[in-house]
Amino acid sequence: MSLMRSMLLAASQNQWLRHRATSYPFVRLTVSRFMPGETLEDALGAAESLRSKKIGTVFTHLGENIKDRTEAQQVAEHYLELLKRIREKGLRAEISVKFTQLGLDLSPELCFEHLNTIIERAQKDSIVWVDMEASNYVDATLDLYRRALSIHPNVGVCLQAYLYRTKDDLAKLLPLRPSIRLVKGAYNEPPEIAFLRKHDVDESYFELGKQMLKAKKENRCVRAAFGTHDVALIRRLGDFASAEGFSKKDFEVQMLYGIQRAEQERLANEGCTSIVLVAYGSYWYPWFVRRLAERPANLWFLVRNVFAA
Numbered sequence: 001m002s003l004m005r006s007m008l009l010a011a012s013q014n015q016w017l018r019h020r021a022t023s024y025p026f027v028r029l030t031v032s033r034f035m036p037g038e039t040l041e042d043a044l045g046a047a048e049s050l051r052s053k054k055i056g057t058v059f060t061h062l063g064e065n066i067k068d069r070t071e072a073q074q075v076a077e078h079y080l081e082l083l084k085r086i087r088e089k090g091l092r093a094e095i096s097v098k099f100t101q102l103g104l105d106l107s108p109e110l111c112f113e114h115l116n117t118i119i120e121r122a123q124k125d126s127i128v129w130v131d132m133e134a135s136n137y138v139d140a141t142l143d144l145y146r147r148a149l150s151i152h153p154n155v156g157v158c159l160q161a162y163l164y165r166t167k168d169d170l171a172k173l174l175p176l177r178p179s180i181r182l183v184k185g186a187y188n189e190p191p192e193i194a195f196l197r198k199h200d201v202d203e204s205y206f207e208l209g210k211q212m213l214k215a216k217k218e219n220r221c222v223r224a225a226f227g228t229h230d231v232a233l234i235r236r237l238g239d240f241a242s243a244e245g246f247s248k249k250d251f252e253v254q255m256l257y258g259i260q261r262a263e264q265e266r267l268a269n270e271g272c273t274s275i276v277l278v279a280y281g282s283y284w285y286p287w288f289v290r291r292l293a294e295r296p297a298n299l300w301f302l303v304r305n306v307f308a309a
């Protein structure tokens with residue numbers, strides 16, 4: 001892992017930097033590349049313009065590691081309000097939640113209750129996605145996910161290709177007919193548990209992706225979604241999917257707002273399922289710094305904006 005990436009990932013956890021950085025106009029200007037705004041209205045507006053390009057939306061309200069039950073309750077209520085607004089606007093949109101934002105650090109039971117309420121209110125033909133956070137949360141996240149899936153078929157989980165364990169996790173989940181969003185992984189993980197070289201992460205992603213597509217073909221995976229901006233990987237998996245006889249529509253790629261826009265549109269125009277994850281909210285600092293770590297070249301936008309802001 002590059003030194004720059006490690007430094008940025010460490011900075012994403014730094015409270016002092018968070019308080020300072022979020023007040024600088026040039027930082028806020030750079031953040032606007034990756035999120036349409038802080039409010040729910042900003043996010044809904046972005047979804048409407050994506051809809052006009054045949055691109056679906058997954059919303060996520062930014063926040064993680066909340067400290068008390070009231071905050072967890074407020075987050076859950078916010079998601080219920082969001083689901084109501086999605087229905088009212090007739091949007092083709094889903095949501096993605098973080099368990100540490102629903103109270104996992106306080107009590108797994110509390111987190112499960114919130115998740116359960118959210119899934120019960122979501123439309124039955126849409127998936128409630130669960131993000132995967134740092135490796136110390138993987139066991140708890142998968143435990144709660146399996147429990148939710150035993151009650152509701154419309155819940156999906158994110159798996160990270162950089163973790164060695166993911167191959168086994170996927171194999172154990174498939175008999176339960178899950179929905180999976182596969183990503184490379186965004187946290188600072190040590191070599192004892194995770195691939196660090198890009199080539200190794202990419203090969204792990206490709207192998208896991210093939211397993212997901214095979215399982216989907218055999219009806220053992222409800223949704224197989226590829227959360228990546230890696231055009232080469234998308235092409236390899238797309239070719240594999242066509243060779244296996246998948247229709248374009250059954251090939252699903254999810255990307256983040258503002259990244260690889262041309263590729264998002266190309267996929268949608270070709271008839272693939274193209275979805276954009278729209279993040280919004282005021283707690284954007286750690287999420288934004290993880291975006292910088294994924295592509296340190298983004299730091300140039302930050303530098304340029306010092307003069308533009």
Ligand SMILES: Cc1cc2nc3c(=O)[nH]c(=O)nc-3n(C[C@H](O)[C@H](O)[C@H](O)COP(=O)(O)OP(=O)(O)OC[C@H]3O[C@@H](n4cnc5c(N)ncnc54)[C@H](O)[C@@H]3O)c2cc1C
Nearest residue numbers: 131132158183184185186227228229230254255256291294
């Ligand atoms: C829909 C979605 C949901 C996600 N959910 C999770 C989650 O729950 N848990 C988790 O750990 N991670 C999550 N991630 C983040 C993921 O783990 C990666 O960190 C991120 O997607 C970058 O990896 P990549 O697959 O795009 O490949 P990379 O090899 O990092 O990038 C491939 C190419 O994409 C472009 N690119 C990638 N990132 C950026 C960026 N930040 N800015 C500009 N260009 C970029 C560049 O052109 C780069 O060359 C999610 C990602 C997506 C798209």
